[in-house]
Amino acid sequence: MEISEMSKKTKLLFVFEHWGDGGTEKYAETLGHDLNKRPDISIHIVLFKDLEDDVPQLEWAESVSVVKGNRLARCFALRRLVKSIKPDICHFHLYTSLLLVTIALVGIKRLKTVATFHSPISIWNRIYRAAFFLSTRLLDKVIAGSELTAHELRDWRKDVQTCPPPINIPAIPHFLGKEKNIFVISGCGRLSREKDWSTLIEAMAWITENAEEEIRCEIIGEGFYRERLETLIDKHNLQEKVVLKGRLEHADALTCVASSDLFVLPSLFEGFGMAAVEAMTLGVPTITADFPAATEYIKEGETGQSFPRGNAEALAKLILQHIDDVDFSQKIGKRGRTSVLERYSTKIIAEKHIEIYHSLLGNNPDKIILDANESIKG
Known part of the structure; x- marks a missing residue:
């Protein structure tokens, strides 16, 4: 039997407010790539965009639709798209638009709605918290x-399920303890206030003043805080040590x-901290600030380390510990990698989503996947 002769695919519609290079997009893209491999699922994307930049090429999606206009216009346009595409499930990865969009789709027959909350509710103001509360009642x-x-x-709904970001396991080896004349620290994320790269730069200044180790820090990312960070680098004469x-x-x-x-991920806040977990999958020893989500993957002194947010001296002393004790650093890296591979692989997280989707549709996910595989064999 050909795949086309199988029972109808489950159509998923992922809805986003925009498409950038943040954690929400990485979450969805990694998940989408894995789900797209399954013959019983097709994925469609809707993006709310006002900018005239290019529509992203998302090869794992069957279609990508762009919706523009104010929030009300977007809701009407989305409702029309849903009636045209006829998805079985709408999966929202939204923030400020969630309540209006959820209301807009109420009453569409046989449509199930799901939302992933990518950041804690407590960081939002009262108006948005109230909107999120109402959304959870409708979803x-x-x-x-x-x-x-x-x-x-x-506190609002007892049946909430946790699905952390799926992490693609990179095929890039990290050679711990290799011979080098310089100790290299990396960081990755937007150049913005909440990422607090200034604390890492201040830690580099502290090490330069109080130790003789040869170190260099490379921060990957772009953002509106670049000029401020460059000023701080110049202030401490770190032009050759911080890139x-x-x-x-x-x-x-x-x-x-x-x-x-x-x-090092020195953020004041992270909804999860995917950059840190990706570093851990590579076997790179990892230090984060003590934002609450870090406790989910940083077991102090075993899988990683953390420092009080904004405390440059505390961070500097942890960095020196890794420089001075290579054996300790290697063990942190190896244990961290083992820990995240066991919990955040794409296969594990995709299976969690499959279970959620098919439970909504009243299906047995194991049976559906088995039927699809048998159809391919036939």
């Missing part, structure tokens, strides 16, 4: 991107991180 299913977010959402590498393609960024001795 058929609610997914949290971290246990921290799930804990908050369960702002700008935005890199994902594969190039991973290669850069893999070639470093230590990864």
Whole structure:
């Protein structure tokens, strides 16, 4: 039997407010790539965009539709698209538009709605928290991107399920303990206030003043804080020790991180901290600030380390510990890699989503996947 002769595919419609290079997009793209391999699922994308930049080429999606206009116009346009595409499930990866979009799709027959909350509710103001609360009452299913977010959402709805970001396991080796004349620290993320790269730069200044180690820091990413960070680098005469590498393609960024001795994510806040987990999959020893979500993958002194947010001296002392004790650093990197591979592989996270989707449709996911495989064989 040919695939086309199988029972109808499950149509998923992923809805986003925009498409950039943040954690939400990485989450969806990694998940989409894996789901797209399954013969029983097809994925369609809707993007809310006002900018005139190019529509992204998402080869894992069957179609990509762009919706423009104000929020109300977007809702009407989305409703028309849904009636045209006829998805079985709409999966929202939205923030400020979530309530209006959820209301707009109420009453469409046989449509199930799901939303993933990628950041904790507590960071939003009262108006948005109220909107999120109402949304959870209308949605058929609610997914949290971290246990921290799930804990908050369960005050409103007890059946919240946690699906952390799926991590593509890079085929890039990290050679711990290789001979080098300089210790390289990497970081990756937007150049913005909440990422707090200034604390990492201040830590580099502290090390330069108080130790003789040869170190270099490479920060991957771009953003409106670049000028401020450049000013701080100049202030401490760190032009040869701190490099702002700008935005890199994902594969190039991973290669850069893999070639470093230590990864640092000094963020004041992270919904999850995917950049840190990606570094851990490479086996790179990882230090993060003590934002709450980090406790989900950083087991202090075993899989990684953390420091008080904004405390440059504390960060500097942890960095020196890795420079001075190579054996300790290697063990952190190896244990961190083992830990995240067991919990965040794309296969594990995709299977969690499959279970959620098919439970909404009243299907047995194991049976459907088996039937699809048998159809291919036939």
